Amino acid sequence: MADTATDFDVLIVGAGISGIGMAAHMTEKAPGHSYAIVERRENLGGTWDLFRYPGIRSDSDMHTLGFDFEPWKHEKSIADAPSILEYLDRIVDERGIRQHIRFNHKVISADWRESDARWHVTLETGEGERKMLTANWLYLGAGYYDYDEPYDPGFDFGEFEGQVIHPQFWPKDLDYSGKNVVVIGSGATAVTIVPSMADKAAKVTMLQRTPTWMFSRPAKDGIANFLRKILPEKTAYNITRFKNIKMQDISFKMARNKPQKVKDGLHKRIRKSMGKDYDLTPFTPPYNPWEQRLCLVPDDDLFQAIKKGKAEVVTGHIKAFEKGGVRLTDDTFLPADIVITATGLKLAVAGKIALSKEGQPIDLAQHFYYKGCMFSNVPNLAAVFGYLNASWTLRADINSDYICRVLVKQKATGTDVAVPVLAENHGLEEDDIFDFSSGYIQRGKHIMPKNAVSYPWRLNQEYVIDRKRMKTDPLEDGILDLHRHGANAREVEEQLEAAE
Structure with missing residues (x-):
């Protein structure tokens, strides 16, 4: 395939806290890279725009649910949805992010092709039109639950004649x-x-x-x-x-x-x-x-x-x-x-996008987390799944910062593929990904990526430790392979085939 220009260096999925955070971090820390945000809904905000029930508010303080780069200015630290949306709107406008957002664009599938080091992404617009975009990186900020359907406990409402909501x-x-x-x-x-x-x-x-x-x-x-x-x-x-x-x-x-x-x-x-x-x-x-x-x-x-x-x-x-x-x-x-x-959410992984590599489906449940950010043997893919014991944005911030470090490193070294390589005979001891008994967590564990006992092959629940590691550990740790597509593609492909 001809070595033609990529549509974007990074395609960010979701214009909620995770996606907007990544765009803001890129603006500051990786300004030489192009990006777009695709959002399936007609407004930004994710959770904070979707939910409209009375009193909708944060369940953690906005000094940690807010970003590390943008102070929370309201008097109340437990904030309602309109205040959170105002905060996000200010960020996208002051940093010139809004012009990069494509609303009413739902990602259907994404196929990685090593020959041009790109994700070939199929999207559907609000009018039902299919589009194709390509991007060197795919950054998933689509949240953790199914936007289309909540958890259904299977109630039989029988003779009840009132409203069910x-x-x-x-x-x-x-x-x-x-x-x-x-x-x-x-x-x-x-x-x-x-x-x-x-x-x-x-x-x-x-x-x-x-x-x-x-x-x-x-x-x-x-x-x-x-x-x-x-x-x-x-x-x-x-x-x-x-x-x-x-x-x-x-x-x-x-x-x-x-x-x-x-x-x-x-x-x-x-x-x-x-x-x-x-x-x-x-x-x-x-x-x-x-x-x-x-x-x-x-x-x-x-x-x-x-x-x-x-x-x-x-x-x-x-x-x-x-x-x-x-x-x-x-x-x-x-x-x-x-x-x-109010019986709970239905967990979803990767925004329910059909991921594949060279046409072969990628089941993230068969891959290990790498630093709570990437996945074993999957190139140029990052995602945000926030902390259960702390504010979601804390993980969004450190993951964004980490991927910006990788992007800058790739540009400096002339590489365009980053993949955490895990050998097939890895011998990793698996750990329970969530030590939480919440219903929605237990119901969704079977679709979650794997978690090892030992770092970096896990999704940690210790922000202070994670922040230090993500910020200071060397990128080239003997696991994350950075290379240029094409020149040594055959070697890398052989390495990955051996690892899978």
Whole structure:
């Protein structure tokens, strides 16, 4: 094949936090490289534009969910979706990124061809037109869940005549004033929706099969707001970010090492809001904190709604959906005009793109993670799967920075292929990719890439360690092979065939 120009050096999939972050890092650190962002939806923002349910907000602080290069300027560090979208809009406009975004472009497939060191990418536009782009690198910032369909627990709604809504597809202008609402689920989405609907609804019931550990904290970070008054904005942001990263790390490790101490601390916070004699049974899970992600309750909003009698938490199993409500197995009847199934997401890998190499399908579940960023024996492909025990953006930042380092190195050495080479007889000991019991994690583990016990063939959950390694470890580590296509393609192909 003729050595013709590539459409783009990097094709970024997704205009959410991960994709915008990569574009911003490239603008600063790899400015000599061309890129485009393709976004399947008509707006940027990803999660923060897709979800429209009442109260939609971050479940971690914006000093760590925000990027390392752009200070969070709002007073509230637990931010609603409009504020997060405003933050992202400012970044894409101030850095000239918007002109590189192609909206209503859904990636269908991507085939790697060694002969020209390019991904040949098939896209579909909003009008149903098929297009082809080529790129030297494919950077996947498509998130971690299926945008087309949420998890379906298989409920039979039987005689129920009211509205049934999943938060992922919230109807516009839903009128729930004076109505009884049952929210099924006890995760971050349910904990956000319940207090947000409580003001207008007659009553909102959170129906949980199993309790979740709740963590109450102010929506405003007093220290952050004080530092912004006395220090330059960037300095104040960096200090707050460092503080919050350390606190996340300390809290997670304490939960693993001294779970009872953390349980007592979480319960103490709830009793401070609800009273010393409050029955903590609905907030006492059968597992330790951080075996699933903690649910954030900013400004005690859920507890305040319960105290006002506008919300309640019920633990039980559903027997049937009946006319006018939900019947539990203990025969409790919960009146409902609206049922909201906040039952979780369906995990998706690589944006459900059909990946292939020389026409042969690539099943990432058969490949090992490399530095939580690339995949064994797959060339010029990077992806972002954020931390479960910390903010998503922390991984997005270090992965973007790392790939920018590789791009700069390739340009300096005249190479255009980067592949983490793993021999077929590697002898790696596999590890559980996620030491978390959350339903959506357990349901999706079979489609996730492999995880080894030893670094670098794993997706770590330790940001501080990962950041140092990704920033300072040499790129040429004896694993990542950098070469020029064509000249020694036969040698490399033989090497990869031996490794697979």
